[in-house]
Amino acid sequence: MAEIETSTAPSGVLSGAARMFDYWAIAYKRTWKGSVITSFVSPLLYVLAMGVLLGGFIEGDPSTLEGATSYLDFVAPGLLAAQAMTIVFGEVTYPVMGMVKWHKTYFGMTATPLGVPDVIVAHLGFALFRVAISCAVFVVVMAPFGVFASVAGALGAFLVSLLVGLAFATPIYALSAGLKDESPFALVFRLGMMPLFLFSGAFFPIANLDGWLQVVAKATPLWHGVDLTRMLTLGDVDWPLAAIHVLYLAVLAVLGWFWAVRRLTKRMVS
Amino acid sequence: MILAQGLRKSFGAFEAVKGIDVDVRRGESFGFLGPNGAGKSSTMRMVAAVSPVSGGTLRILGLDPDTDGPEIRSRIGVCPQEDTLDTELTVRDNLFVYGRYFGLGRKVVRERVDELLEFVQLTEKADAMVEDLSGGMKRRLTIARSLINRPEILLLDEPTTGLDPQARHVVWDRLFRLKQQGVTIVLTTHYMDEAEQLSDRLVVMDKGLIVAEGSPLSLIxxxxxxxxxxxxxxxxxxxxxxxxxxxxxxxxxxxxxxxxxxxxxxxxxxxxxxxxxxxxxxxxxxxxxxxxxxxxxxxxxxxx
Structure with missing residues (x-):
């Protein structure tokens, strides 16, 4: 293959983002060890503690567990979707602020032929890569426990975890890109991520929530992700509802994308 | 190479650049001299095609930064006032990933990285982390980075601000070599000795306007x-x-x-x-x- 010796403008956003592959690969080589616990170990500890040990006290009644025959079967898909969300929160909050404000790495990047959208796509791509490997390991480790009704269901659940990741990644990226300092992140994690994690139907059927709380839970993106994942892993898919879940998450991802481009452009181009 | 006519830049109600005319020719070394806040950096950011022009016309390499930003940026080199290096990457990796942003092949970039490390006298520091470098070394690395795409114009915004005298002389020496190689250089500075040493021709800026233009000797x-x-x-x-x-x-x-x-x-x-x-x-x-x-x-x- 002939080596390219002349500097050029990229032909599009994706080809621009692809030029940042080496940057993110080198960055990951440097940091992957530090992310092993959150990526691979923590979710499995949750499964062990909640699914196996706590789940041992819970009666596996399909009529109260949204069709699951054991609590492990019920909680595993919830944890998978929640894991996708958790990884994304970590990846597009402080790191984004670091590259905009602390190290100004983005400014170096956009002094080249690359533009703001290229930089965002590459960063989101990396966040999704983190989601993908973490969730893939989760799926592979959980498979022997019989939590997946079918191979297709497991594969579908994995793909949904990517969609959940993207649906959270774009709006939170947008939020981070415009923040002047890091103090709001504490709220994002404590009042955003934690309640979502606990009350979006990952650990208990949201039918247990009082009327209006249930409405609130159903409005959250994580619930759509959890419910969709659970349908797939249990092999009991309500297709019209599944379509609504996909649509909801996709719309969120797209809106977040436009917001992200707008906020980062405003921040960097003046 | 660079042509500005009535070039303006405003930030809200504040006018940082109030209509300047500049014509930089191929191979020359052109300076913007002025105190902090004179509008030099705002001008530089417009020329670097990262900051939209508020008024007047600006052409870089015959191209309009409004419509051809990426094309312009692919052919220029920028050494910003702040280093914007990735402090957690090694010296070599900083240059390598940067070369890739320009769409250059990996092998080509690796060769250039070695050449440039040699040129800025950082070969021995190639595998050091950037955060462990001195201010002068970081500056030289940023200069090396700005040369990775073999730019037709090199933009230097306050290249030696914050460096100690010895480090400044090392940077000047390297820039002087580039000048001798025929690289078109545009620099801003608020140091008159830097402007005298490095520019063939310069404009003196104050409060967003050009107050004088000429060679250092003719201005004096x-x-x-x-x-x-x-x-x-x-x-x-x-x-x-x-x-x-x-x-x-x-x-x-x-x-x-x-x-x-x-x-x-x-x-x-x-x-x-x-x-x-x-x-x-x-x-x-x-x-x-x-x-x-x-x-x-x-x-x-x-x-x-």
């Missing part, structure tokens, strides 16, 4: 005298003494800590001051510099 010849006698008296005496020596020089400037007497022959002027029975604590005779030009044109010094 036009706006100052050949020599300057600097006289230092006791605290608070300068105003009063200025009145007594006014007729001895073409022009007298009163600074907080000294008097500047602009004259053709500094030694002779100092002798005449002594003849009048005035005894300065310190005297210094020197050639006029761009600092004097700036003082003449704006009534202020470059570095406050």
């Amino acid at each position: 010849a036009e706006h100052s005298t050949r020599e300057v006698a600097e006289l230092r008296f006791g605290v608070g005496e300068h105003e009063a003494i200025a009145a007594k020596v006014e007729d001895l020089a073409d022009r007298v400037e009163v600074l907080p800590d000294r008097l500047l007497l602009y004259t053709v022959d500094g030694e002779e002027t100092v002798a005449k001051v002594h003849e009048r029975g005035l005894e300065p604590i310190v005297t210094l005779v020197r050639r006029s510099t761009l600092e004097d030009v700036f003082l003449r044109l704006t009534g202020r010094t470059l570095v406050d």
